[in-house]
Amino acid sequence: MExxxxxxxxxxxxxxxxxxxNMHLRMFELARDYLEDTGKYRVVKGIISPVGDGYKKKGLxxxxxxxxxxxLATESSDWVIVDPWEGQQAxxxxxxxxxxxxxxxxxxAEGSNDEVDTVKAGKKRRHEDREGxxxxxxxxxxxxxxxxxHRCRQRGDSDRKWRDVPQLKxxxxxxxLESFGVPNLWKSEDITEIVGHYGMVxxxxxxxxxxxxxxxxxxxxxxxxxxxxxxxxxxxxxxATHLRRALxxxxxxxxxxxxxxxxxxxxxxxxxxxxxxxxxxVILAPLQKYSKGCS
Amino acid sequence: MxxxxxxxxxxxxxxxxxxHQHMRLFELARDHMHQTGxxxVVGGIVSPVSDVYGKQGLAPALHRVAMARLALRNSDWVSVxxxxxxxxxxxxxxxxxxxxxxxxLKQDQKTWPKGATPPAGTPQLKLLxxxxxxxxxxxxxxxKADHVTEVVGRFGLVCVSRGSLQPDRAVHQSDALSRHSSNxxxxxxxxxxxxxATEVRRALxxxxxxxxxxxxxxxxxxxxHDLYxxxxxxxxxxxxxxxxxxxxxxxxxxxx
Numbered sequence: 371m372e373x374x375x376x377x378x379x380x381x382x383x384x385x386x387x388x389x390x391x392n393m394h395l396r397m398f399e400l401a402r403d404y405l406e407d408t409g410k411y412r413v414v415k416g417i418i419s420p421v422g423d424g425y426k427k428k429g430l431x432x433x434x435x436x437x438x439x440x441x442l443a444t445e446s447s448d449w450v451i452v453d454p455w456e457g458q459q460a461x462x463x464x465x466x467x468x469x470x471x472x473x474x475x476x477x478x479a480e481g482s483n484d485e486v487d488t489v490k491a492g493k494k495r496r497h498e499d500r501e502g503x504x505x506x507x508x509x510x511x512x513x514x515x516x517x518x519x520h521r522c523r524q525r526g527d528s529d530r531k532w533r534d535v536p537q538l539k540x541x542x543x544x545x546x547l548e549s550f551g552v553p554n555l556w557k558s559e560d561i562t563e564i565v566g567h568y569g570m571v572x573x574x575x576x577x578x579x580x581x582x583x584x585x586x587x588x589x590x591x592x593x594x595x596x597x598x599x600x601x602x603x604x605x606x607x608x609x610a611t612h613l614r615r616a617l618x619x620x621x622x623x624x625x626x627x628x629x630x631x632x633x634x635x636x637x638x639x640x641x642x643x644x645x646x647x648x649x650x651x652v653i654l655a656p657l658q659k660y661s662k663g664c665s
Numbered sequence: 666m667x668x669x670x671x672x673x674x675x676x677x678x679x680x681x682x683x684x685h686q687h688m689r690l691f692e693l694a695r696d697h698m699h700q701t702g703x704x705x706v707v708g709g710i711v712s713p714v715s716d717v718y719g720k721q722g723l724a725p726a727l728h729r730v731a732m733a734r735l736a737l738r739n740s741d742w743v744s745v746x747x748x749x750x751x752x753x754x755x756x757x758x759x760x761x762x763x764x765x766x767x768x769x770l771k772q773d774q775k776t777w778p779k780g781a782t783p784p785a786g787t788p789q790l791k792l793l794x795x796x797x798x799x800x801x802x803x804x805x806x807x808x809k810a811d812h813v814t815e816v817v818g819r820f821g822l823v824c825v826s827r828g829s830l831q832p833d834r835a836v837h838q839s840d841a842l843s844r845h846s847s848n849x850x851x852x853x854x855x856x857x858x859x860x861x862a863t864e865v866r867r868a869l870x871x872x873x874x875x876x877x878x879x880x881x882x883x884x885x886x887x888x889x890h891d892l893y894x895x896x897x898x899x900x901x902x903x904x905x906x907x908x909x910x911x912x913x914x915x916x917x918x919x920x921x
Contacts, residue, residue, distance in 0.1 A: 392685070392877040392878075395876070395877045396876075396877050396878070399874035399875075399876050399877065400874075402874070403873045403874055446881050447876075603864060621696045622692035622693070622695065622696055624688070624689075624692050625685040625686075625688045625689045625692065626685075626689070628877075629739060
C-alpha cells in the first residue's frame with residue numbers, strides 16, 4: 371500500500387511579505403494539517419522567502435526589513451523559518467528559480483546531515499521556554515532532542531519508513547493560482563515546472579472556486595493531481611495592503627500580526643505615505659522582463 | 666486629548682476561548698472613538714459570563730478568565746474583570762454595566778486603570794458589541810423597554826460590524842434603537858476576519874492547529890488543561906440558556 375510510506379514535505383511560500391501577517395502564518399498551519407491528514411505526507415519544514423527589492427512592487431519596503439519582520443514573526447514556530455536568499459538577490463529572481471534553489475539546498479542537506487533537524491534544534495535553543503509543538507493533542511516525544519519533531523496520536527508512526535529526500539511544494543493563496551492567467555506575469559514553462567515537477571498547495575477561502583481556475587486552464591488541469599486545494603473555513607482576510615493603509619493612517623493593527631512585528635514597525639517607522647509611493651511609476655519586474663522578451 | 670470625555674469600553678460574552686478577533690474589536694473601537702474627537706478611551710474591560718449561563722460547550726469560568734488574562738497580559742489598556750463570572754446566577758447586561766460604572770466612578774476619585782492620568786470630566790461607560798447584538802433588538806419582546814433605555818440611552822453602544830451584517834439597518838428598524846441613535850457608534854471593520862470561538866473549538870477538538878488565531882500563551886493553557894474536547898463540547902447540550910429561561914432576553918453582546 372502507498373500508505374506504508376509517508377513522504378516528507380517542505381513547504382515554500384514566496385511573496386512580498388510587506389509586512390508578514392497572521393494570515394501568511396496561518397497558511398502554513400492549514401497546509402500542514404491538510405497534508406498530514408491525508409496520511410501520505412509528513413510536513414517537516416516551512417520556508418518563507420520574501421521577494422527581493424528588484425521586484426519593484428509599489429510600496430515595497432527594503433528586503434532587510436521584510437526579512438527581519440518575517441524572522442520575528444516565525445520565532446515562536448518550531449517548523450517555519452525565513453530564508454533570506456531570494457530577498458538578498460540584487461535582481462528579481464523568477465519564482466521557478468527560487469523553488470529550484472531551495473530544492474538544491476534540500477538535496478545538499480540530505481547529502482550531509484539532516485538540515486531540518488538542525489533548523490529545529492537552533493530554534494529550540496532560542497526558545498527553550500516555549501513548548502515546541504503547535505499541534506494539538508500531540509504526544510510529546512522524548513523532549514527537545516527528539517529530532518523527528520512532533521508526532522501525533524492519530525498517526526502511529528514507529529514502524530513507518532520515511533523517504534529520504536523531502537518533496538518541495540509551493541505554498542500560496544488562491545490569488546497566486548489566479549495570477550497564473552495574467553498575461554506576462556508568469557513564463558509558461560515556469561508554471562509547468564512549479565506545478566508539474568514540484569507541486570503546489572493552495573489555500574482557498576470558503577466560497578472561492580479555485581477548482582474552476584484549475585478546470586479552465588488546460589495546463590493546470592493536466593497537473594491537477596499535483597495541486598492541493600485547502601479550504602480555509604475561518605475567513606481571515608488580513609491583506610498586507612490593508613495593513614499598510616491602517617499603519618499610515620495611524621490606526622491600530624494589533625492582533626493582525628504578531629506583537630514583535632508591530633513593535634519593529636513602530637521602532638523603524640516603516641509604513642508611511644512616503645514609503646507607499648515607492649516604485650509608484652515603475653513596472654513590476656516580471657512584467658518588464660516578459661513583455662519585452664516573448665510575445 | 667484635553668477636553669475629551671474619558672471612556673471605558675465593556676465587552677460581555679463567553680470568551681470560550683478568547684481569540685484575536687475579540688481583541689481586535691477593542692482596537693477598532695478605540696480608534697473609532699478617538700476619531701470622533703469627543704472621547705478619550707481610558708480603559709477596556711473583558712467580562713466573561715458565569716458558568717450558569719448554560720451555553721453548550723462552555724468551559725469553566727475559572728479557565729475562561731485565566732485565558733483572557735493571558736491574552737491581555739501585554740495590553741496596556743484592556744483588562745479582565747471576573748465579577749460577572751463569579752455571580753451565582755446569570756447577570757443581565759444592565760446589571761453588569763451598573764456594577765462597572767459604579768466601580769469606574771469610585772476609581773475616578775483615585776487613579777485610572779493601569780496608571781493613566783485622569784482626564785477631566787465625568788467618565789462614561791459604553792458597551793462594546795458585535796453587529797449581531799443589535800439584531801436581537803429587532804425580535805419583539807426579547808428586551809425589556811427600560812433595559813434598552815438604560816443600556817443604549819444612559820450608557821451607549823459601540824458596535825463593530827463584521828462580514829455582511831448591517832448594523833445601521835438594525836438601528837433603523839428598531840424604534841428603541843433609533844431613538845437613541847446618537848448614542849450608538851457604528852464601527853466598520855474593513856478586514857474580514859471571522860475568527861469565531863466556535864470555529865476555534867471545532868478545530869481544537871479535531872486536533873487541528875489554531876496557532877495565530879489566538880495568542881500562544883492561551884494555546885499553551887488550553888493544551889495544559891486539555892480544555893476543548895469532544896466531551897467538553899457536549900456540556901450543557903440541550904440545556905436552555907439561563908437568560909432564556911429567566912426572561913427570554915438575548916444575553917451575549919459578543920456572540921463568539
